[in-house]
Amino acid sequence: xxxxxxxxxxxxxxxxxxxxxxxxxxxxxxxxxxxxxxxxxxxxxxxxxxxxxxxxxxxxxxxxxxxxxxxxxxxxxxxxxxxxxxxxxxxxxxxxxxxxxxxxxxxxxxxxx
Amino acid sequence: xxxxxxxxxxxxxxxxxxxxxxxxxxxxxxxxxxxxxxxxxxxxxxxxxxxxxxxxxxxxxxxxxxxxxxxxxxxxxxxxxxxxxxxxxxxxxxxxxxxxxxxxxxxxxxxxxxxxxxxxxxxxxxxxxxxxxxxxxxxxxxxx
Numbered sequence: 001x002x003x004x005x006x007x008x009x010x011x012x013x014x015x016x017x018x019x020x021x022x023x024x025x026x027x028x029x030x031x032x033x034x035x036x037x038x039x040x041x042x043x044x045x046x047x048x049x050x051x052x053x054x055x056x057x058x059x060x061x062x063x064x065x066x067x068x069x070x071x072x073x074x075x076x077x078x079x080x081x082x083x084x085x086x087x088x089x090x091x092x093x094x095x096x097x098x099x100x101x102x103x104x105x106x107x108x109x110x111x112x113x
Numbered sequence: 114x115x116x117x118x119x120x121x122x123x124x125x126x127x128x129x130x131x132x133x134x135x136x137x138x139x140x141x142x143x144x145x146x147x148x149x150x151x152x153x154x155x156x157x158x159x160x161x162x163x164x165x166x167x168x169x170x171x172x173x174x175x176x177x178x179x180x181x182x183x184x185x186x187x188x189x190x191x192x193x194x195x196x197x198x199x200x201x202x203x204x205x206x207x208x209x210x211x212x213x214x215x216x217x218x219x220x221x222x223x224x225x226x227x228x229x230x231x232x233x234x235x236x237x238x239x240x241x242x243x244x245x246x247x248x249x250x251x252x253x254x255x256x257x
Binding site (some may be wrong): 025026027030042045046047049050051053054057070071073074 | 183185
């Protein structure tokens with residue numbers, strides 16, 4: 001299970017990726033993050049809100065109060081800049097992931113039965 | 114456990130936040146709604162309210178940690194605004210200085226000949242030299 005420090009630096013990209021599927025409020029974002037990761041991310045749910053506010057300040061997200069299922073919610077959506085940033089982060093992550101795999105592969109081949 | 118653990122949590126969070134009133138209200142509201150949704154889901158799964166509230170708060174993380182996340186954000190914003198102000202003032206000063214220099218060089222009104230005797234003398238010398246050259250060339254062309 002990935003802990004909060006391990007996810008640090010990736011949280012912004014993960015939140016942008018979740019919102020790429022459409023606007024969501026904070027609780028729904030946390031739920032979707034848990035669902036997509038198969039419960040692998042051991043992240044205090046409270047950490048996503050400062051990240052959402054930071055992304056909004058960076059103009060990557062927009063937000064507004066909406067009534068969802070009879071309750072007022074702050075709903076977040078990707079801005080045009082945010083949509084561009086998702087693509088860039090995915091490409092950057094793939095390059096990083098390939099590099100890590102390349103370094104780990106020889107060790108993994110020896111240790112994995 | 115208190116009678117209203119979510120209310121207590123939100124109050125603790127509000128006390129630890131070092132942000133403006135509007136942002137504090139928004140954060141408190143978002144966090145309360147999040148915790149209430151979490152409790153509702155747990156109740157729908159058949160958990161007791163007490164257990165649902167305890168788990169919702171545990172999953173959210175401590176009020177102090179959450180507040181620290183927001184307070185860091187504010188600090189970063191202040192640093193950014195201070196840097197932006199410094200850049201703006203420096204750029205304005207550079208542009209103003211540059212404009213003044215260019216204006217001084219190209220505008221004759223800012224360097225009146227009368228105000229600079231040496232310059233006035235130079236002007237007279239150049240003018241008389243030009244006139245004498247013109248006269249000489251006319252004389253030459255007249256002799257041809």
